[in-house]
Amino acid sequence: MNKEDLKEKVCSSIDDHSEEIIEVGESISRNPELGYKEFETSRLVIEKLEGLGLVPQRNLAITGVKAKLINQSNAPTVALLGELDSVVCFDHPRCNPNTGAAHACGHNAQIAGMLGTAWGLIESGVAEKLGGNLVWMAVPAEEYVEIEFRLQLRSEGKIEFLGGKQELIRLGVFDDVDISMMFHTRELRSPQKVLLEETSNGFVAKAVRYTGKEAHAGGAPHEGVNALNAAVLGIIGVHAQRETFQDKDHIRVHPIITRGGDLVNIIPAHVSLETYVRGGTIEAILDASKKVNRALEAGALAIGAEVEITEVPGYLPYQGDKEIEKLFFENSARLVGVQSIGTSEFGGGSTDMGDVSHVIPSLQPYVGGAGGRSHSRDYLITDPKLAYIGSAKMLAMTVVDLLWNGGRAATEICSKFVPKISKKEYSDFWRRVIRQATSTGD
Helix, strand or coil: CCHHHHHHHHHHHHHHCHHHHHHHHHHHHHCCCCCCCCHHHHHHHHHHHHHCCCCCEEEECCCEEEEEECCCCCCCEEEEEEECCCEECCCCCCCCCCCCEECCCCHHHHHHHHHHHHHHHHHCCCHHHCCCEEEEEEECCCCCCCHHHHHHHHHCCCCCCCCHHHHHHHCCCCCCCCEEECCEECCCCCCCCEEEEEEECEEEEEEEEEECECCECCCCHHHCECHHHHHHHHHHHHHHCHHHCCHHHCCEECCEEEECCCCCCECCCEEEEEEEEEECCHHHHHHHHHHHHHHHHHHHHHHCCEEEEEEEECCCCEECCHHHHHHHHHHHHHHHCHHHEEEEEEECCCCCHHHHHHHCCEECCEECCEECCCCCCCCEECCHHHHHHHHHHHHHHHHHHHHHHHHHHHHHHHHHCCCCCCHHHHHHHHHHHCCEEEEECC
């Protein structure tokens, strides 16, 4: 049986399980959970993987799941990933009214597609004919939300890093993985049904706290130190840095005030900000981050307030592997036609798949089948056949390419790949980035 015959068998098996795959995606959509709280979704994944005869590891980074199918111990291992969590969108029609959780980013389709590849590769018998090992991994907390909650988890020693894939790298869950693949679902303009994005931004996140001195705002404002004025000057200082950001670095800084004072007739003594500093490379992010800190500190100095800047690891820029991308392109074209595949050199968003792509060859394309804007009330899966079934077929056929003929393609890709950060160095790199800085004005 040749490689193309194996692909046909895999796709046929996925079609045979299409109703179950779609129901997985829709069920998760109806029961959204936020990062590090995805207990029901995790249990569903475990149930489906066990039904395929796999023995999943569970409770990885609180809710993560990993199942491995070993064919040859010394052969390359390909991991297929899906994200468990949702975003917060209270206006979404499938929102959890208590938490605001809603699958307005398509992670429910990722899990369905990931499990679809398992049904396709295992039930068809194709997996055992491949020259390599397979991993299915459901990962928590990709969306960088509920920062305060995650910092509390960190203070309790339950996590160190706020992103799920970051935690899994730290814990060694990726140590036996050589290649990783997943997809994102989004609305694509006709005729596009697939979009290949080569790179995207990374970021560091900052929690900023200005401390001044309260006083009566009408009767004795001169006796106070206005922390809100310090914060506003800090933000203006950040804006004044923008002309120093080079276009090639794709820098984005977007602060918000999360606490601006307590009462209108009291000089604000405690003001809090949050911001990301995004960029296309590690070096650009760190350079811009220093400028932002300098501006924020200057606001405190001008007013005579204090500022505490707490930095937490965001995500590294995503850098897709071109060889895997080429294989995925060919398999996508087989399903939707070359004219339906678009390419993008750069995306302004961020994902912790960027962190994975720094340590092993990785792929994360966009597949259509959704309608509406990502992270918004109108985002819904509108074409389940493409979003759930098509995506599973594209990934599963790419697995066949990678592990056919003794895993030759996967071995060659891994031999050419030069990690920007090794798995062993990864955690220490981020620990060096984290710092806590305090500046006190005179």
